[in-house]
Amino acid sequence: MSQQLLASTRKGLFTLTRNGHDWRIERHAFLGDNVTLAHVDARDGSWYAALNLGHFGAKLQRSDDAGKTWTEVAVPAYASDDVIASADGKPPKPATLMQLWSFASGGANEPGRIWAGTIPGGLFRSNDRGEHWELQRGLWDRPERMQWFGGGYDAPGIHSICVDPRDARTLRIAISSGGVWESRDSGASWNVTATGMFATYMPPERREDPLIQDVHQMVQCAAAPDHLWVQHHNGVFRSVDGARSWSEVANVQPSVFGFAVAVHPKDPATAWFVPAIKDERRVPVDGRLVVARTRDGGASFEVCRNGLPQQDAYDLVYRHGLAIDANGEHLAFGSTTGNLWTSADQGDNWQALPAHLPPIHALTFA
Amino acid sequence: MPRVVLASALTRWLDPAAAGPGEIALDAAGDTLAAALDAVFSHHPKLRGYVLDEHGGVRHHVAIFIDGTAIADKHRLDIPVAKSTEIYILQALSGG
Known part of the structure; x- marks a missing residue:
């Protein structure tokens, strides 16, 4: 599996994929929302994304398919x-x-x-x-x-x-x-x-x-x-x-x-x-x-x-x-x-x- | 029964199967604001954490209007509401 890099930004989570020495943006999630941190659990492959929505508080999302889909957790x-x-x-x-x-x-x-x-x-x-x-x-x-x-x-x-x-x-x-x-x-x-x-x-x-x-x-x-x-x-x-x-x-x-x-x-x-x-x-x-x-x-x-x-x-x-x-x-x-x-x-x-x-x-x- | 209108900024976080495009209006049984909110949250459990903080107060940057008037105390939700009442929940706006 190719190497990936998750960039948590003020306006979304960007997933980058490496090809040789070159990285390119493969997809984004939560575009427009403040993603403050991501975590990758190497044991089971799950990804976590922490959001801070300002008006509506801090939230946590989990993906079980490397960022294709996300589910809100507690x-x-x-x-x-x-x-x-x-x-x-x-x-x-x-x-x-x-x-x-x-x-x-x-x-x-x-x-x-x-x-x-x-x-x-x-x-x-x-x-x-x-x-x-x-x-x-x-x-x-x-x-x-x-x-x-x-x-x-x-x-x-x-x-x-x-x-x-x-x-x-x-x-x-x-x-x-x-x-x-x-x-x-x-x-x-x-x-x-x-x-x-x-x-x-x-x-x-x-x-x-x-x-x-x-x-x-x-x-x-x-x-x-x-x-x-x-x-x-x-x-x-x-x-x-x-x-x-x-x-x-x-x-x-x-x-x-x-x-x-x-x-x-x-x-x-x-x-x-x-x-x-x-x-x-x-x-x-x-x-x-x-x-x-x-x-x-x-x-x-x-x-x-x-x-x-x-x-x-x-x-x-x-x-x-x-x-x-x-x-x-x-x-x-x-x-x-x-x-x-x-x-x-x-x-x-x-x-x-x-x-x-x-x-x-x-x-x-x- | 009271009608609760959720701003589009909120409905986009609901389960996609439940959320309509833009703002949505729900009938919510209850004779107080707290009861009406509970009725909405019973159908949309995740919504509670978007509107209220973990202590049950309305979030600092969320506004609730009852028939056009914003509630004054975000920690007192035992406000009587009538069957004809409209409750609007939206993100508080400030300058800029």
């Missing part, structure tokens, strides 16, 4: 007494589902199990492919949740879920802005595990507080699951001990700010980033769009620019906008200005998709 729901609180001074308010922000499949021995992280910062579990969802109270009811901050959204949210391939009961999640948390019992109990991260934007006495670390994205090497990479609000961090501790990777070129990170599925020392001018501007440095790649665990970085615009480029890549395939050869990233680039050689060379897509939220290989 979405996670909060109880009437659940509240959103954050430690940055916003008053508490009732929790309602604002956005489906992350998905992960359960283990090979857990068919049908899907994890979903939402804004606000609840983690939900489905054991029946999205027909029913259960809030993981072991995390939601932790008093420390009240210390989390909102990130770019109004409420804290879970954007990264890593299911340990060695033992699917072990989960690691990352939260904007609530650090990294780990469960070893399928989500029943949790510990914060952001030691080593620091937040330069906080008052000095709170810089190393694990509960407020603004992780933008966290990824895990499939072949070496103790190796995780984080793109954080003020830098890049790496763990080689299963998230127990984190070390700063300070020399990402041309900047340490960004949202997206990808790790090679077989080589934990190889990772990619799409840097931008930090914080207030969020555009490529000097108008040149580049990908930063390390092959030595962050000791050094190459700047990949072949095939990428090197003048007047103001593309921003969101946290789910950079994707790598299961073999670690093909990469793709899409920008908020609707441009999409692919690489067949781990980022050495890039090709622009000849299309003008809507703003791209996320890319997912199938």
Whole structure:
């Protein structure tokens, strides 16, 4: 079966198919609607598409035939007494589902199990492919949740879920802005595990507080699951001990700010980033769009620019906008200005998709 | 019985077999807005999540008009309705 790439955009879900090095748009679904994220379950081949319809709320659709047809399934729901609180001074308010922000499949021995992280910062579990969802109270009811901050959204949210391939009961999640948390019992109990991260934007006495670390994205090497990479609000961090501790990777070129990170599925020392001018501007440095790649665990970085615009480029890549395939050869990233680039050689060379897509939220290989 | 009119922005998400082109009107038994909505949702279960949030309030960006007047409190749906009442459900519009 040919390789496919799902582009979740502000105006629909676009399915791309690869022929050699060339990708073309094969079909679209939900044209005109805001598709915020897609998930491909490699265990059973099902596809999931998260929609945020604005007026009518967040929805979830599932396809059992690789995107030809879709069926609406249930979405996670909060109880009437659940509240959103954050430690940055916003008053508490009732929790309602604002956005489906992350998905992960359960283990090979857990068919049908899907994890979903939402804004606000609840983690939900489905054991029946999205027909029913259960809030993981072991995390939601932790008093420390009240210390989390909102990130770019109004409420804290879970954007990264890593299911340990060695033992699917072990989960690691990352939260904007609530650090990294780990469960070893399928989500029943949790510990914060952001030691080593620091937040330069906080008052000095709170810089190393694990509960407020603004992780933008966290990824895990499939072949070496103790190796995780984080793109954080003020830098890049790496763990080689299963998230127990984190070390700063300070020399990402041309900047340490960004949202997206990808790790090679077989080589934990190889990772990619799409840097931008930090914080207030969020555009490529000097108008040149580049990908930063390390092959030595962050000791050094190459700047990949072949095939990428090197003048007047103001593309921003969101946290789910950079994707790598299961073999670690093909990469793709899409920008908020609707441009999409692919690489067949781990980022050495890039090709622009000849299309003008809507703003791209996320890319997912199938 | 009260008549519930669903805007086309809503009907396009209904089961295709049930949805007509554009807006549709349904007869809905009930003597309150809540009862009339429940009657509609009993025929179109998915519609509930489009009109109401998970706590039963009307979504922030959904408007409900009863005989031409928008309901004032999105969390109080025990509003009496008559057999001749027309209930319009549509997406709230703002500037732009």
